[in-house]
Amino acid sequence: MFDALSERLTGVFDRITGRGALSEKDVDAALREIRVALLEADVALPAVKDFVNRVREKAVGEEVIRAVAPGQQVVKIVHDELVNLLGGEEEPDGLHLEGEPPVAILMAGLQGSGKTTTTAKLAKRITDRHRKKVLVASLDTRRPAAMEQLAQMAEKAGVASLPIVKGQTAVEIARRAMQAGRLQGYDVVILDTAGRTSIDEEMMGEAARIAEITRPRETILVADALTGQDAVETARRFDERLKLTGLVLTRMDGDGRGGAALSMRWVTGLPIKFIGTSEKIDGLDAFDAKRLAGRILG
């Protein structure tokens, strides 16, 4: 668990405080703790190695070794590198909605990741904060319950949803949504693509076709933060096929781990745009690298 990291680091530095200078051996002992803590938090091994190397490079520098409080200095380096890795000072709520309306946003993800809930949350957020007129549409033709669910959540949130027409294919619904968007003056159309239990060629082909037709300004993968490294593999495969523009990590209100966030960012290089923090409609926060880094360090 991440919570242990700052304690572990403090433990290492407690043993060496009073000695003044920090040796390379001391730094290595601290790095071992960081490495173990990150691996236990389910961060992918290559990401852990890369991270530890970056911290080492900075920590063994003369400045740190001669510093008055070298322990604190290393904790600061770890913090700064975490912020860096998580996307640094990226603009919060950095959605690209400019362009000729209606601007499409494509939502992708595995079934159960929180995609439909996030679609409704995002629609409400864009309506409230960006003052845009938003239409949502479910393209999940294989699961009528999912289409119903989005319509109900949208209604509760005060957001328009595309009327459900039975028997249409996902591509036909996507076309209808964009047309409704144009004719009815919507600024943004959010398309909730079908969620599957695993990634398959048919699913990817359909999503890619929808992307071709609607030319989304944002293609966002919704992933469950609690699924750890599986989520990372999912992100990689979706990105290969759909050219994602960002990620939303749901269930960050879960057990406090940030391992998935670190790994996903490292593997895909994609910005984490939002995090899901509850089941409620307003449970969507702009991603804040500093805050997560603070939480990781404890």
Ligand code: GDP
């Ligand atoms: P989908 O199959 O990907 O469309 O998933 P849903 O949107 O239906 O969500 C699955 C379950 O996860 C529902 O019970 C949601 O209320 C819940 N959920 C979604 N996002 C979050 C979140 O950020 N935090 C929590 N605690 N629950 C969430």
